[in-house]
Amino acid sequence: MKRRDFLQTTAAASAGVALLSGLPVGAYGYSPELAALTNAATATDKVLVIIQLQGGNDGLNMIIPRDQYPALMAARANIALAEAAVLPLTAATGIHPAMAALQNLYKNGQLGVVQSVGYPNPNFSHFRATDIWTSGSSSDVVLNTGWAGRYLDGEFPGYPTGYPSAQNPDPLAVSIGSVVSNCVQGPAVNMGMAIASTSSFYQLLSGGVDAAPATPAGHELTFIRQVVAQTQVYTTTIQAAAGRAKNLSPLYPAAGQNGLADQLKIVAQLVAGGLSTRIYVCNMGGFDTHTLQVPATGGNNAVGTHATLLGRIAEAVGAFQDDLVRLGLQDRVVGMTFSEFGRRIRSNSGLGTDHGAAAPLFVFGSRVNPIVHGANPQLPAAAGVNDNIALQFDFRSIYTSILQDWFQVTPSTLQALFGQTFPYVPVLRPATALAAGSAAQVAEFSVYPNPVPRGGQATVAYQSQGGHVQVLVLDGLGREVQRPFDRPLAAGAQRLPLDLAGLAAGAYYCQVREDGRSGSRILVIE
């Protein structure tokens, strides 16, 4: 995508802002000032944090279908939580008690849960499934690039030639862990900078190198390590960013206690310090719980290996989110978790679970749509060893929806990045980057019938001036619940069908956005 083209199609949307129930609801977070500052195809100050849970997380022990306890106990009584131990998110859905911090985030509107994310024809190999998730490919397609890497490659053509530069002094992506994540693998090179470990990060800040033996080889080794440290091209900019800010949350555990928290702490510090990096990838291993995911003795399934892992996620994300709020960054950062697969519905006799298929994931941040997306998975009454959780959301729906809402990637670019289109899932709230009151109103906007019967259909009528048009349905808290329309339209009178199936009775807002114009009407479902 050429920057010029992009500006022509979406720039005007920056002014598309309306005030709704006291909540600022904007369109795209585009800022002309930012566009002038970087030569990226799209200007953004938004940050996406991807947390990779390595090994295949047992999602059924993380987000629990409270309405299906008999089936759950029939399938995995030896590892399942006691029903009373589950913390509620909604009436039907609960969360593992080790994740109380995430339950709090949910209550505070900073956590969304997406149920049963996966892809058709699931692969049960760690390596292959990880490659599918990181590349964003279909099960039967091998892609050698990462989904976020392709996105960055389109934004920063020609990387790494000419980078870093005065315009782009910072790494495009930072991945913390042994290897730079394949999520950010570009067509030519990996678009990310790897920080091998949290200790190497602090070593980078201090400029030190490891001690080497007092031999001729050790002498040369020290010399080479010094040059290695010197030639980390982003050393200076990272040192500077880290020097400008420090973490503010007291909720982080002591260093070394929780690897994910240590990583997220670095992310918060770098974002706060002004690093313009868009994508961070953090890693956490240990989810391959074939055996003993709960204690062998004692009978308390709310503790043990898997509970510890989930507790670390909750502690880390909770502290990170608290830090972002204290740093004033909460509107610039969203995060998501993923794991290469979930685990089997039925547990094995070793108090563990084997490789499975679809599983829930989290999105977190003050800009996420803080609901449980999708229904609880339907568990068979008596699950067999090969029964898996069925897919509700394709993982690429999550990627593309985030790219679209967070980084303003257009539908045509998304199709190019992923080779096909995927249904939109409103995992983020409608963006609110600009709170200016200067939006022009769309002309002759009405919704009828209004009120509309439950399960019925309404029509949106307005006079379009042409351009990319979105029609959204928001609930009383401003959370997007449906997006019936999202594509370019020609100028002229429009009559757009509004399918309201599945929405409970209540007051909603119907919003139309079209380039620099928007309009909002209260819509009541009876």
Added chain:
Amino acid sequence: MNRRSFLQRPVAPTAVATGPAPVADPPETVSRYANQQLPLQRAGATAGTLAPYAGAWGAAPAAHLLRRTLFGPTRGEIGAAAASSLSATLDQLLAVPAAPAPPLNVSAADTTVPIGQTWVTQAFDQTLQGARSQSLREWWLGQQLTQGTSLREQMTLFWHNHFVVEFGNINDARMGYTYVQLLRQHALGNIRQLAKDVTINPAMLRYLNGNQSVAGAPNENYGRELLELFTVGKGPLIGTGNYTNYTEADVQAAARVLTGWRDSSANLNGYFTASRHDAKPKQFSGAFGNAVIAPNGAAEYQDLLNLIFAQAETARFLVRALYRWFVYYLIDAQTESDIIQPLATLLIQSNFEVAPVLRKLFGSEHFFDAATVGCRIKSPLDFTVGLVRQMEVAFPPASSVVAQYAHWEYLYGLALVQQQTLGDPPNVAGWAAYYQVPQFHELWINAVTLPRRNQVTDLYIGKGIARGGATAAIDPVALVLALPPTTAADPNLVIAEFVRLMVPLDLTTAQLTFLKNALIPGLPDFEWTNEWTTYAATPTAAKKAAVATKLQAMLRALMGLAEYHLS
């Protein structure tokens, strides 16, 4: 982007003032971290002597020997040497292989011979000089790449660095070929004979102006470099024009001896013209025992070389150069007395045959001492050729000569951007890494060359290089398939195999954990076993890609270690 403008956006409440952006420095050629003085405290301490190595023979000493003598030994080569003996391996390294076939025409521009035929005997043509020079260096790189277990290619490069000629300077690839042919012919042979022959080699006559040296107006260039750089070496200045081992008067006398030689473009040789030769006797200084070289026409240059090689310092000078190339750059008093002097004596006793000296050195306690292992920084050619050799990258066969040479050209170019240009050392002294005090080998690594080395490894680990319709890339799955199945199925053993092959030092537990995290991130060991055996049992493209991705990540991590630059 101006950082300052970027930061105008409201950011952290904790943001503190920043200084101005650092001004970019010019690219480095010498690292700021390189030696400021020789690390003399490192040498000698546990260095051992020239006594025959009596320790155990096996994969580790075999790998050390082959790392220093080949351009990156393969797993198979190390295994074969380990299964053999030190003595038999030295026999193999020092055996003289058959001379390779000459370089071939791969340019459509050169219509004097068909593609795939040699151009070395064709008439000179300035318009084809570029294509032929390119063919010559590609072919030379190809020799390094396709050598077996033989010291010849390392020694050929050693002599290139010692008796320097720059192809770019002589402007005739055919003469360049005669020069390389000569180096390769004597690579493992007689140094004195090589010195004699190179003196009247047409490329050398052109390069150091021997072809312009006539009676009454001798050109001193060759005579000076012969003494200063090629044979006896420059000692301390102990009087006006007196460099201990020779004097300015000796330079002039040597230049007079060498008058009368010219290069023939038609016959591709050096030839003697008596009328251009200074036929008077030449008086040498006390450094040469006040010897006089009597008029001897076309054979007189041999008398000069014999005189120079009769000086004890010549053997020491040559042995020091070999030591710096193959062992370490640091030569302290103990190394001088325990290693250099005995080897110099052996060189003289061997009538300047180099093989016995190399055998003694490579078979010694000193060479296998722990203090000697892993201390040599790989030269760009060691690094580049070694990478694709050790990773057994497949290149086009001789039947696809154009594509084959195109890949060799690419490798040549990779060494060039790492600051080592095959066929064109920077000047007559050779590459500074072998003489520049105190940095020596550390000159190979700086802020410019190190990232390039990383790019080179990333390139071949990743999608590889496509040239002439053929892609050359590392196939890590093939490398693991070549391991015994029980080894291949164990992630720790797989990593251990690559570590043993590619780095000369033992890695720490933390480093091994780092590599395993790259191979099986966050997973228990048995998952590698599952994934690998599933792939090996029923290989599909998707399964191969899955294990390949992990092995590639592990290789990137391994080749990113500082240890990988050591040999």
